Amino acid sequence: MKYILLMSGTKAGVEGYHAWSQKDIQTHMAVLRGITKQLTESGEFVATQGLAEPAEAMVVRGEKNGMPVTDGIFPESKEFLLGYWIVDVATPERAYAIAGRISAAPGPGGVPTNMPMEVRRFAAYDQSKSQ
Amino acid sequence: MKYILMMHCPRTGYDTFGAWPKKDIEAHMAFMLAFNKALRESGEWVSGEGLADPKQAKIVRAGKDGLPITDGVFPESKEFLAGYWIVDVASPDRADALAAKASAAPGPGGAPMNMRIEVRQVMSGPPEQNSCNES
Numbered sequence: 001m002k003y004i005l006l007m008s009g010t011k012a013g014v015e016g017y018h019a020w021s022q023k024d025i026q027t028h029m030a031v032l033r034g035i036t037k038q039l040t041e042s043g044e045f046v047a048t049q050g051l052a053e054p055a056e057a058m059v060v061r062g063e064k065n066g067m068p069v070t071d072g073i074f075p076e077s078k079e080f081l082l083g084y085w086i087v088d089v090a091t092p093e094r095a096y097a098i099a100g101r102i103s104a105a106p107g108p109g110g111v112p113t114n115m116p117m118e119v120r121r122f123a124a125y126d127q128s129k130s131q
Numbered sequence: 132m133k134y135i136l137m138m139h140c141p142r143t144g145y146d147t148f149g150a151w152p153k154k155d156i157e158a159h160m161a162f163m164l165a166f167n168k169a170l171r172e173s174g175e176w177v178s179g180e181g182l183a184d185p186k187q188a189k190i191v192r193a194g195k196d197g198l199p200i201t202d203g204v205f206p207e208s209k210e211f212l213a214g215y216w217i218v219d220v221a222s223p224d225r226a227d228a229l230a231a232k233a234s235a236a237p238g239p240g241g242a243p244m245n246m247r248i249e250v251r252q253v254m255s256g257p258p259e260q261n262s263c264n265e266s
Contacts, residue, residue: 049253052251060136061246062232081137081251092189100199114192122180
């Protein structure tokens with residue numbers, strides 16, 4: 001079964017990350033790369049991506065003539081997707097365990113960030129139709 | 132350049148969708164399948180998935196012992212990801228145009244839903260400059 005592990009944060013949170021020391025950022029990234037490497041070795045890795053700055057985010061709606069109407073205005077409280085991992089695991093518990101490891105990635109001074117990870121299963125219907 | 136087009140819904144969004152007449156649901160799904168097919172034919176398709184009901188969503192944090200602590204409590208105002216497309220397009224305008232097409236998917240009675248689609252660029256720089264890009 002496939003799960004997506006969603007890492008989200010606010011604009012303020014992203015600005016906080018940019019203020020980390022170079023060393024803390026490198027340590028954080030090394031741990032995340034290590035987790036991805038292990039998931040690849042265990043055959044559970046499907047995909048991962050990081051998203052560009054929330055400041056670039058747009059909301060688009062289709063107008064009556066089908067032309068896009070863009071709007072970049074979000075409420076202050078809005079959480080933005082920062083990045084995700086897609087994993088193919090045997091049980092939901094395994095997905096939670098992997099999310100827990102990502103959550104424990106080190107932050108400033110090497111202290112675990114314990115950031116919340118949203119864990120969502122892929123809908124079987126769309127998957128079977130779209131692949 | 133790669134963009135992700137994200138479709139969101141409230142916690143009860145799937146119940147609302149499930150209560151549509153069967154014909155409207157089928158028309159909506161047919162639109163989405165045709166949209167996906169057109170993206171594959173134009174070479175802009177990277178990936179796309181629909182997510183399971185937000186009611187099954189869990190929040191996970193690492194506890195002190197490194198074990199996962201799960202929690203299903205979300206604020207009422209929270210929007211959930213319902214599905215997404217990743218597209219590889221020539222310009223930001225093309226990403227907006229595709230998002231508008233998805234936004235206009237038919238709802239009850241065949242009327243365009245004009246739902247909000249969040250459009251974000253996917254990072255493609257070297258991994259050391261990104262927070263979590265591995266591919």
